[in-house]
Amino acid sequence: MDIPQELRKLGLKATLPRLRILQLFQESKSKHLSADDVYRLLHDEHIDMGLATVYRVLMQFADAGILIRRQFEAVASVFELNEGGHHDHLICTNCGKMEEFFDHAIEQRQEAVAAERNFVLHQHSLSLYGLCGDCAASIKPMAAKKPRRL
Template identity: 55%
Template sequence: MHQPEHLKNAGLKSTVPRLKVLSLFESGQERHMSAEDVYKLLLASGDDVGLATVYRVLTQFEQAGLLVRHYFEGGKSVFELNQGKHHDHIVCLQCGRVEEFYDTAIEARQEKVAADRGFSIRDHALHIYADCTKKQCPHKV
């Protein structure tokens, strides 16, 4: 159990709701979750935290660098554990599943494009929306 240290290192005191949210992400059963997802999963497992707290904790974790926030189409933002290595996303339009990828060539070209125009990249988001052509696509999360 090393979550308390994660929180300490992030300058956050270790409280019950924070530990619950963090371990939900660390359980790995669901990598990308919205605030609502987290709230419902916690309720379902008997832990009752307030929805407002979930939102607060997610935002704090994002600022602390423990989680990364993504804005996909559809308005709601989703979070995932920050594992240091940047990556982009392919979102399956059939089932909503999210796959991650990293392409060196794309990353390099982006730097070039920005530099050519006099920009210095702070962040970027590449979201590919696609249909999964493989049969194993669940077609439902």
């Protein structure tokens, strides 16, 4: 993605902090960053942008379709680069780690479920909550506890 050109197309000035914010998303291992994460990463690089401004810039990017805003349960909104393709998420409720997945069978089932009920599907988001492998290993007692049958 040619970021400066993208920004100009959207009528947004390609200021250094704006460019840096988008680079952070490209460099980030987790790919999903909250306004707070971005604020702290900028701060580490001595880029002084207030949290409210960071949030406003992220929302501008989201409105422009460069970023996607995700709202998961019990965590602050996170943003990720809009790379075009669809994916769903696994969220660790202990450390906040987010992983992406795409499962063809699930996608097909969802479409079938909607079609069987005469729904015209526009979009969907599937979020799976639980413990990531690292947390499951370190929180032994909880992980060992059998899931309660309802």
